Amino acid sequence: MKNRKITIGIGAVTVLAAVTLLTACGSGQAKGNASNTTNKNFTVATDRWADWGTDFEKFPNQLAKKAGIKVNWDVYVDANWADKKATILSSGNLPDVFMGSNTFTDQQIAQNQNDFIDLSKYINEKDMPNLMKMLKDNPEIKATITSPDGKIYSLPKIAPMRPTIANQLFINQKWLTQLGLKMPTTYDEFVNVLEQFKEKIPGSIPYATGNWDPVFSYILPFNNRLGAAGTNGMELYDGKVAWAYDTDEYKAGIEAMHEAYAKGLIDPEMFTETTTQAQNKMMATTEKVGVAAGWTADANFGANAKDYVALPALKGPDGKQYVMSDPDHFNQSRNEVLVTTHAKNVKALMKWLDSFYTEDASIQNYYGEFGVGTEKTADGYTVLKPTGENSADTQAWINSLRDFGPKVWSEADNSKVTYQDQNNGDALKLKMDATLKQYALPAFPNVQYTNEELNTIAQVYQQLSAYATQMQAQWVTKGGVDKDWSTYESKLKAMGLDKFMKIQNDAYKRYEKQVNK
Amino acid sequence: MASKAKKVKKPTTLNEKIFNFVVYGLSILLILVIIYPLWFVIIASFSNPADVASGAVWFWPKSWSLKGYQVLFQQPLLWRSYFNTIFYTLAGTAFGLLVNIPVAYALTRKDLLGRKWISLLYVIPMFVTGGLIPIYLVTKNFGLLNTIWVMIIPFAVSPYNIIVARTFFQESIPEGLWEAAQVDGSGTIRYFFTIVLPLSKAILAVIGLWTAVGIWNSWFNALIYLTNPNLQPLQLLLRQLLIMNQTLQTQTTGAMASELAQTSQMMQYASIVISTLPIMLVYPFLQKYFNQGVMVGAIKE
Numbered sequence: 052m053k054n055r056k057i058t059i060g061i062g063a064v065t066v067l068a069a070v071t072l073l074t075a076c077g078s079g080q081a082k083g084n085a086s087n088t089t090n091k092n093f094t095v096a097t098d099r100w101a102d103w104g105t106d107f108e109k110f111p112n113q114l115a116k117k118a119g120i121k122v123n124w125d126v127y128v129d130a131n132w133a134d135k136k137a138t139i140l141s142s143g144n145l146p147d148v149f150m151g152s153n154t155f156t157d158q159q160i161a162q163n164q165n166d167f168i169d170l171s172k173y174i175n176e177k178d179m180p181n182l183m184k185m186l187k188d189n190p191e192i193k194a195t196i197t198s199p200d201g202k203i204y205s206l207p208k209i210a211p212m213r214p215t216i217a218n219q220l221f222i223n224q225k226w227l228t229q230l231g232l233k234m235p236t237t238y239d240e241f242v243n244v245l246e247q248f249k250e251k252i253p254g255s256i257p258y259a260t261g262n263w264d265p266v267f268s269y270i271l272p273f274n275n276r277l278g279a280a281g282t283n284g285m286e287l288y289d290g291k292v293a294w295a296y297d298t299d300e301y302k303a304g305i306e307a308m309h310e311a312y313a314k315g316l317i318d319p320e321m322f323t324e325t326t327t328q329a330q331n332k333m334m335a336t337t338e339k340v341g342v343a344a345g346w347t348a349d350a351n352f353g354a355n356a357k358d359y360v361a362l363p364a365l366k367g368p369d370g371k372q373y374v375m376s377d378p379d380h381f382n383q384s385r386n387e388v389l390v391t392t393h394a395k396n397v398k399a400l401m402k403w404l405d406s407f408y409t410e411d412a413s414i415q416n417y418y419g420e421f422g423v424g425t426e427k428t429a430d431g432y433t434v435l436k437p438t439g440e441n442s443a444d445t446q447a448w449i450n451s452l453r454d455f456g457p458k459v460w461s462e463a464d465n466s467k468v469t470y471q472d473q474n475n476g477d478a479l480k481l482k483m484d485a486t487l488k489q490y491a492l493p494a495f496p497n498v499q500y501t502n503e504e505l506n507t508i509a510q511v512y513q514q515l516s517a518y519a520t521q522m523q524a525q526w527v528t529k530g531g532v533d534k535d536w537s538t539y540e541s542k543l544k545a546m547g548l549d550k551f552m553k554i555q556n557d558a559y560k561r562y563e564k565q566v567n568k
Numbered sequence: 569m570a571s572k573a574k575k576v577k578k579p580t581t582l583n584e585k586i587f588n589f590v591v592y593g594l595s596i597l598l599i600l601v602i603i604y605p606l607w608f609v610i611i612a613s614f615s616n617p618a619d620v621a622s623g624a625v626w627f628w629p630k631s632w633s634l635k636g637y638q639v640l641f642q643q644p645l646l647w648r649s650y651f652n653t654i655f656y657t658l659a660g661t662a663f664g665l666l667v668n669i670p671v672a673y674a675l676t677r678k679d680l681l682g683r684k685w686i687s688l689l690y691v692i693p694m695f696v697t698g699g700l701i702p703i704y705l706v707t708k709n710f711g712l713l714n715t716i717w718v719m720i721i722p723f724a725v726s727p728y729n730i731i732v733a734r735t736f737f738q739e740s741i742p743e744g745l746w747e748a749a750q751v752d753g754s755g756t757i758r759y760f761f762t763i764v765l766p767l768s769k770a771i772l773a774v775i776g777l778w779t780a781v782g783i784w785n786s787w788f789n790a791l792i793y794l795t796n797p798n799l800q801p802l803q804l805l806l807r808q809l810l811i812m813n814q815t816l817q818t819q820t821t822g823a824m825a826s827e828l829a830q831t832s833q834m835m836q837y838a839s840i841v842i843s844t845l846p847i848m849l850v851y852p853f854l855q856k857y858f859n860q861g862v863m864v865g866a867i868k869e
Contacts, residue, residue, distance in 0.1 A: 130808040131791050141701045
């Protein structure tokens, strides 16, 4: 038996040796590519909301061909992106470019700053004429992308054909007609209409959760203009920076909302239900909802959309009309392109990226290339009708980078674009926007923070917002905002509200300075 | 055979009757508790999503709707990923058995040089693993990233399965059998294939099923190591559809958020049904191996 033992032993050792060898080969192979300036192949990673296929790559690839480079896409679906991102970053297996402002937040960029390169030295008249023109025409964009130390880590966008106003309220026109009611124009009339809905329509929910913050949508007539998501609840009143959850306007609004709640006008499940439940109320076969906030009626109410119309901007107690608007955040952004340290021959890459900043390229990157999503006409562009079962929105997402990626546009160019389908998606929103945008007031701009500031915000804000929203739910449902207000304010202070506000004020001052430079 | 003959004894005393009543009652309750969620998922998948969310559906489907399935089957990658999952499961199980079973058997052989040390080498990674990033880098350096092999090769060796199989071989295949085979002129390989394996169908079935179910349900490896959507397994695709609307409300503005949320909500229950059904159907066919248990009386010493 002895020699058999040895044979098996030798076998095991051979296998081990083979495995070790293989490992060695593998790692050697990975490091072959030294730095060079003739590289023409680039990997671009991007994050999409859903799997819409690869058609969106076609137009950017055309641009790449013109710029003399080749682009390989790593497309991640949003559901997987967070996990993937962590692995990509920690393993150092970086692509050359991350495209889309949904790939990284400011905080994440700050945390991984060593992975991204400063682009400012590549941005000059000779190499990037289109981008230079954009920055000259829009000084606020330059302020948006320049970090406090003067470096530029990302490229910006201004999206075409975007409305000034954001989400807003929609009201059940069928019920109004049925009950013989006039469209409300003031807050008091609005409450009256809700009361009528409550009394005369059995089983109705006069005011329900829509696809946007239901509390701030309700208290808007008290001049509570909450900015877009991601702005940490910042507001701007006559050039003064304020936190939306700590103003007299907010207090007055919450008090009024509690009165309405006590009368049974607000959905009692507002603070406990899931998104799905709220959505199903809006789309129920027997219509249940009187008023809810969202982007367009068809997005909120599905098959019931024909019964809902946009509520005009209500006159608040101060006699003024307000709308939610935040074009700086919705329509313009930084972080649309991030170049990593992995990229070789960045100059060639930037030539490609610069070609995104033309009108022709922007419209095609937003609705789809000529002949597919758009068409060039004698005096501008036409956005084509969606094909098959797609909505206008899905159609655009399938064929273009849509909301993400570099783009440029000026408001004046909006008149050049026509829509084949007038009652869908962007066309519908822009129609609504035309009547409401006169009430839009400036919102807190897209400021840049230092890394230190970002860290402090990350530490402080979580607590502040958790406490504020918790109190908000309590005040709306049980009342007592007046009684609790001073305790509330002192508790916010203890949680670091002063520190937070100082950062916001500093950042805003820096931004103003950069814009006026 | 003895177990079949045993009859349930009729309860005689009141005490026994109460005992039986309680035991049966509790068992039935337990079964219901386990079955109801499954039943709910099935009826919910055939009902109008609005009724499901409002709590109107609880025992019988309300307002029949096949919309969930319809939308699901329209997913361009559904069939592709279904096929991928089946392929990964079959290939992965076969490969898993191929690498684990011989190792397990080898470790039972007293004439294996350094048997204890080799066993230890297999056991250590059960408790101490390298962590995601080093494993990712190794996988990448082997060139396995974004290939079908990453779903089959790197995670095939399972120390747990090896230990279970080793114990089985030790307990149920007497050493005398090997000596007897040797006397009859058999070598190790012949002995392994013609005697050990046929006697070990039960453990092959058990390990095979564990591996198959594990691969069928896994999505994390695919999430980390695969980027090409054409290679992704079903579970990964379904996960994407399911969690699509979780963060959307805050991230998107505009029509897209609600459009995506609607799709995902309609498909939730339907996708659970189509992904669980096939693997559940496998169980009954393997049931007999579980019952067969360990072999008895293969040799008289």
